[in-house]
Amino acid sequence: MSTQQGFEEMSHTQNERHPFLDDLASDAELVSSVLREPVVGRDAIRLAVNTVGTFYASQTPTFLQTVGSRLFLEYEATLKSGESLSATVVVDHNPDGSVPRVSVRMSPLGSVLSLAADLREALSKQLPTHVFL
Template sequence: MILHDASLAGPTRFVWRVMERTLYCRSTWRATMSANGDRHPFLDDLTADAVITSTLTRRPVSGRENVKRLVDAVGSIYVSQTALFYGHCDNRSLLQYEAEFGNGKTIQGVAVIERNADGSVPRVSVTFSPIDSALSLAARLGSLLEQDMGKDIFL
């Protein structure tokens, strides 16, 4: 679907292109999830020794089950999540999204998912903003996971 008119110029044309790209990425994300039976974009492909790094943690979290536990815990805190971008570049997938907490605060996340040649995922890196929302999420995760992952893992 093309949203911009060839007669538009300057900032207006740029805005239309951004909107068009955003709609394309959201529809690509939905199509990918539907084609995979709502399969997560990386959890099912984690290697046994997978590592996740994040702006929420003081150190990497290692091991497939620990990475899954962390990602599942984050998802349980969100009341909604909207993909803003999902794309691929070489052996990496990029997922940008916005999520809402139960208290109405929002957070933006960007995940970089690295894949091996066989499609398995050895490494994921996730950054969050704004910082107040990230710190709030880290505190919630600490209360949920500190017994399993250690008291000092989350900011």
Template sequence: MTDAARKSHPFLDDLEENVVLISSVLRCPVHGRETVARVVKAGACHYASQTPRFLGAAGERSYFEYDAQLVDGVAASGLVSMVRNAHGRVTHLHIAFSPLDAVLSMANGLREQLGAECDPAWFLPSGEGV
């Protein structure tokens, strides 16, 4: 993992074996440390730049809010919510993007990058009007 990816997603080292990812760019939850890490890393490949706006915690939940420029030129806002168990391991991730053009851009990029090796039911259909 590159230094930039590690700084952008420091929680990847803390994923619990049965972690669950829910995202606005996927049709259904994704389960398991290796699978979730693969999806998050694939998504990070679509960032041309990332600018943090907020990092904070409330109890067992922490939040990371950022702006990103995607490689296709689309501007995105991202919000990551992480739930950690008593051992500090991440059990739940919720990653949301806005506006809709950013959601569709990320969804298309993930489908193109991971579609051949992952369940097609995970991905939004290609094109607009989703």
């Protein structure tokens, strides 16, 4: 997959595949700087990732590369609050192509804490409260 093709896939539409959401295993795990504990399960991960996306005013992919069974994705984002955010996403793939684990590391800390608070507020009634910061 070319980097440009991968960048286009991040802006998910009905006809394009997302870099990892479409391939999540049913028991997949998401770990992130904005979470206290992992979010487990395909539906819960989709909910968390899609909700985080609603807090972005903009998102610009800067790197996409597959190495072995891992996809590495980096992007810069601006939160709707105006804060800037950098993220590195590591997506593990099983031999069958399914995704058992996604790790999302974000910085700087101020933006991470703002995003974590927004996520907790948005999803505390839909996901277990112990997963939130």
